[in-house]
Amino acid sequence: MTSTQAAHAGRIVVGVDGSRSSNDAVVWAARQAELTGAKLELVTAWEWPMTYGSPIAFPPDYDPAGGAQKVLDEVAATVRAQHPGLDVHATAEEGHPAPLLVAASEGADLLVVGCRGHGEFVGMVIGSVSEHCVTNAHCPVLVLREE
Secondary structure: OHHHHHHHEEEEEEEEOOOOOHHHHHHHHHHHHHHHHHEEEEEEEEEOOOOOOOOOOOOOOHHHHHHHHHHHHHHHHHHHHOOOOOEEEEEEEEHHHHHHHHOOOOOEEEEEEEEEOOOOOOOOOOOHHHHHHHHHHHOOOOEEOOO
């Protein structure tokens, strides 16, 4: 890292949802953060499923917050092991991922998202979260497409 990179110490935000596309985005973002001396912020979101009229019976141990945190912790541990000098922060928040990622992009140098997450529809070129981020983020957005 050069003295210019150290003085800048920017921030790269990456969306994490455990999908293959998200995992690829994390790998790319970690490399970019390492190359530029930026901090890496891993962001995941979780929501309680919505119903419109009919109640949903959840198993007693259903824990969307805990599940999201587990995925995030595993991804963060992998990044820290592969990039030991990287400053990594991990945040899990309740809410829809699109507005949470846009909010996290405030003051960031770059927002990195996968092209499709868990809610993908076959044949879509870009997912709804990625599209929302591209059109609303406060910084440049890189949508990493699968190879």
